[in-house]
Amino acid sequence: MRQHDRLHIAMGFAGGAMIGVALFETGPEAFELAPGSGSWVWLVILAGFGAFAALERKVFHHVHVEDTACNPRAAEIGAGGITTHAFLDGLAIGVAFQADPKLGLLVSTAVLLHAFADGLNTVTILLRHGHRQRTAKLWLAADAAAPVVGAAVGLLTPLPDPVFASLLAFFAGMFLYFGAGSLLPQAHRTGRDRRVVVVASLIGVALAWIAASLG
DSSP states (O other): OTTGGGHHHHHHHHHHHHHHHIIIIIHHHHHHHSSTTOTHHHHHHHHHHHHHHHIIIIISGGGGSOOTTSOHHHHHHHHHHHHHHHHHHHHHHHHHHHHOHHHHHHHHHHHHHHHHHHHHHHHHHHHHTTOOHHHHHHHHHHHHHHHHHHHHHHHHSOOOHHHHHHHHHHHHHHHHIIIIIIIHHHHHHTOSSHHHHHHHHHHHHHHHHHHHHHO
């Protein structure tokens, strides 16, 4: 929050990292684990992308609008949606660690970077809609705990390869949406440091590619 004036650069890097993880790690891993030709994996990736695009734009879009007159209940719905996203992010971490520790570390890094934007959105939505700081902090704590719970569930639940492949493909679509459809547009929306944001994004993609190549 203190460095909010530089958040757009961090979001640019996080967006690039999430796209890179989806393209070079999560997606390819899903195809490797998929039985048969694996052509159905593309459909699952598209389903993951489409599900989160619809969730953000159709269900929670109105709570992001800077309208302080909006019903405070809408802010709680938005914060709950972000916390649910955080749980699924954590689930992705747990599933990735089950598949491959290296993949788990990469997904963890991408998710943690994405969590900065989620935490900021949680607090901003609640404060803009008239809630007190104490309420915002409680929701922020829930948002922080959700990935830990999700990671525990994903790590401790044994899964067969076809289920692994389906989840990894779904999360690949989710990461592509978060990176290309959410974080990068938010990073460019400020209109500041656009070249720096582009460079930060490319660095994020490159680091994911390097990590995949070294593996």
